Amino acid sequence: MAEPFLIGENMTGGYGKADILHDCTVAVEKGRIAVIVGPNGAGKSTAMKAVFGMLPLRAGTVRLNGEDITALSPQDRVARGMAFVPQNQNIFTSLTVEENLEMGAFLRRDDIRPTIEEVYNLFPILREKRRQPAGELSGGQRQQVAVGRALMTRPSLLMLDEPTAGVSPIVMDELFDRIIEVARSGISILMVEQNARQALEIADRGYVLVQGSNAYTDTGKALLADPEVRRTFLGG
Amino acid sequence: MEFLNAAVVLANFVLIPATAYGAQLALGALGVTLIYGILRFSNFAHGDTMAFGTMVTILVTWWLQSLGIGLGPLPTALLALPVGIAATAAMLLVTDRVVFRFYRKQKAVPVTLVIVSIGVMFILNGLVRFIIGPDDQRFADGARFIVNVRDFEAWSGLQEGLAIRTTQGITLVTAVITVALLFWFLNHTRTGKSMRAFSDNEDLALLSGINPERVVTITWIIVAALATIAGVLYGLDKSFKPFTYFQLLLPIFAAAIVGGLGNPLGAIAGGFVIAYSEVAVTYAFKKVLGYLLPDRLEPDGLVQLLSTDYKFAVSFAILVIVLLFRPTGLFRGKSV
Ligand SMILES: Nc1ncnc2c1ncn2[C@@H]1O[C@H](COP(=O)(O)OP(=O)(O)OP(=O)(O)O)[C@@H](O)[C@H]1O
Ligand SMILES: [Mg+2]
Numbered sequence: 117m118a119e120p121f122l123i124g125e126n127m128t129g130g131y132g133k134a135d136i137l138h139d140c141t142v143a144v145e146k147g148r149i150a151v152i153v154g155p156n157g158a159g160k161s162t163a164m165k166a167v168f169g170m171l172p173l174r175a176g177t178v179r180l181n182g183e184d185i186t187a188l189s190p191q192d193r194v195a196r197g198m199a200f201v202p203q204n205q206n207i208f209t210s211l212t213v214e215e216n217l218e219m220g221a222f223l224r225r226d227d228i229r230p231t232i233e234e235v236y237n238l239f240p241i242l243r244e245k246r247r248q249p250a251g252e253l254s255g256g257q258r259q260q261v262a263v264g265r266a267l268m269t270r271p272s273l274l275m276l277d278e279p280t281a282g283v284s285p286i287v288m289d290e291l292f293d294r295i296i297e298v299a300r301s302g303i304s305i306l307m308v309e310q311n312a313r314q315a316l317e318i319a320d321r322g323y324v325l326v327q328g329s330n331a332y333t334d335t336g337k338a339l340l341a342d343p344e345v346r347r348t349f350l351g352g
Numbered sequence: 353m354e355f356l357n358a359a360v361v362l363a364n365f366v367l368i369p370a371t372a373y374g375a376q377l378a379l380g381a382l383g384v385t386l387i388y389g390i391l392r393f394s395n396f397a398h399g400d401t402m403a404f405g406t407m408v409t410i411l412v413t414w415w416l417q418s419l420g421i422g423l424g425p426l427p428t429a430l431l432a433l434p435v436g437i438a439a440t441a442a443m444l445l446v447t448d449r450v451v452f453r454f455y456r457k458q459k460a461v462p463v464t465l466v467i468v469s470i471g472v473m474f475i476l477n478g479l480v481r482f483i484i485g486p487d488d489q490r491f492a493d494g495a496r497f498i499v500n501v502r503d504f505e506a507w508s509g510l511q512e513g514l515a516i517r518t519t520q521g522i523t524l525v526t527a528v529i530t531v532a533l534l535f536w537f538l539n540h541t542r543t544g545k546s547m548r549a550f551s552d553n554e555d556l557a558l559l560s561g562i563n564p565e566r567v568v569t570i571t572w573i574i575v576a577a578l579a580t581i582a583g584v585l586y587g588l589d590k591s592f593k594p595f596t597y598f599q600l601l602l603p604i605f606a607a608a609i610v611g612g613l614g615n616p617l618g619a620i621a622g623g624f625v626i627a628y629s630e631v632a633v634t635y636a637f638k639k640v641l642g643y644l645l646p647d648r649l650e651p652d653g654l655v656q657l658l659s660t661d662y663k664f665a666v667s668f669a670i671l672v673i674v675l676l677f678r679p680t681g682l683f684r685g686k687s688v
Contacts, residue, residue: 191558191559195561202555202556202559208552208557209552209553210548211548211549211552215545215548218542223560265560
């Protein structure tokens with residue numbers, strides 16, 4: 117099998133002494149969507165942080181486009197084309213929507229107007245609210261700001277930790293549509309989702325994480341069809 | 353007429369001095385609030401930073417005066433100010449390199465940094481006294497008044513005169529320019545926005561590629577400018593004495609906290625709230641009331657709520673009251 121665009125392979129590590137991740141592997145192909153699901157506290161967010169270099173790994177490697185980036189700092193990974201939307205506190209609440217986008221593009225020295233326009237086209241509501249402090253937006257709008265901010269570096273890989281948290285079903289479908297749109301443009305997406313069923317439907321690859329280990333790994337469709345996965349993780 | 357006389361007395365002894373003092377406190381509080389927002393600790397060395405910057409400015413002023421260089425009606429200290437700011441910036445950056453950075457790398461908790469800043473305060477304290485001495489220094493030169501009492505009386509025909517000192521005028525003009533520049537910088541430049549972003553959400557700022565060390569460096573430089581300007585304006589208006597600057601720490605912190613720590617707009621509002629309260633509570637209103645009230649009601653006492661010796665109690669009382677009812681300050685800063 118060819119090397120995936122991004123892979124966190126056999127990752128073991130945690131925040132302190134105790135390991136949270138045990139030999140955990142997640143990967144995503146170019147322009148595809150990979151989804152990590154699992155119960156609360158399974159280590160999904162921890163796996164994302166590990167892939168982004170925000171957590172020291174005791175074992176395992178992270179490779180981007182075939183290159184070992186395990187030792188790189190998060191900032192260096194941003195410079196290599198990775199972008200991350202954390203689960204919590206993923207916007208600058210006191211900055212306006214547009215300033216949030218500008219800060220997303222902080223490392224760029226070229227003209228960022230076209231990218232801001234692209235984000236506004238993707239999330240039209242943000243254009244309307246661009247002069248408002250992001251902290252005054254609704255939950256769904258905030259998530260759009262968070263994703264927009266991450267897109268500002270024009271990343272080749274977008275990592276999203278529960279982008280639909282606290283979002284109504286209609287907006288959630290919207291957001292998933294936008295995410296598919298982003299993937300179509302060639303950006304690989306690695307995302308954690310609580311809404312496992314919908315997420316696996318759009319996933320090219322799905323990972324079920326339990327207690328920091330891979331429990332099931334397959335295509336999204338296959339996981340949805342697996343009676344064992346359905347019974348234990350998707351509620352029947 | 354009586355009413356106008358009362359208004360003039362009030363302006364002369366309360367409004368004008370308190371406005372100048374408020375502007376000085378506001379500039380001081382802005383420095384405190386910036387450090388709190390970006391470096392996330394209360395810098396107890398701020399009063400002595402102001403003293404350091406003022407001291408350098410005074411020394412350069414004396415040197416310029418000895419060369420016969422001046423600004424005519426304006427104080428020579430304005431010419432020396434940039435040197436004071438540069439020296440203070442250098443001093444703060446060295447302090448950051450040798451002291452604060454160590455604790456930042458350790459991710460020390462804020463209370464540790466506060467105690468470290470007290471240590472820095474003592475060192476600066478000693479340094480300033482060692483160089484310029486503990487005594488009062490006056491360094492204001494140029495014209496003393498923009499409006500003086502006699503001219504005002506002649507012009508208005510009132511019994512009471514109004515005086516506006518040059519230093520009060522300069523304080524206001526300088527404060528307005530400084531604050532305008534600061535807000536323009538914070539709101540309209542890439543670097544300024546990155547400072548606000550860093551203050552708002554440090555982790556996300558890192559994820560966006562904002563370099564924390566650069567943000568910290570720029571913060572210290574801005575703080576040096578604010579502290580030196582505040583100190584020099586205060587010194588021109590009153591006089592320079594190292595111990596007084598150390599004492600200014602209380603009203604300055606009160607201003608920053610009352611306005612909401614970390615919130616620049618709050619620091620400015622807080623500065624004026626503290627200044628007006630302090631001056632109003634310690635001013636003897638006998639004369640004002642004498643004009644306003646009919647003769648038989650004229651007060652016998654001074655009508656002074658507190659003697660000026662208690663002016664620090666005012667800052668403290670306001671601080672306590674605000675924290676009781678609005679722990680995040682008037683302008684929703686970070687809670688303390
Ligand atoms: N900053 C941290 N320091 C120490 N332990 C942490 C930290 N963050 C998470 N943990 C622990 O790591 C484990 C996995 O947490 P993680 O946040 O990765 O779970 P998750 O799968 O993302 O859960 P959720 O679905 O609730 O977001 C939990 O037991 C948690 O207590
Ligand atoms: Mg999580």
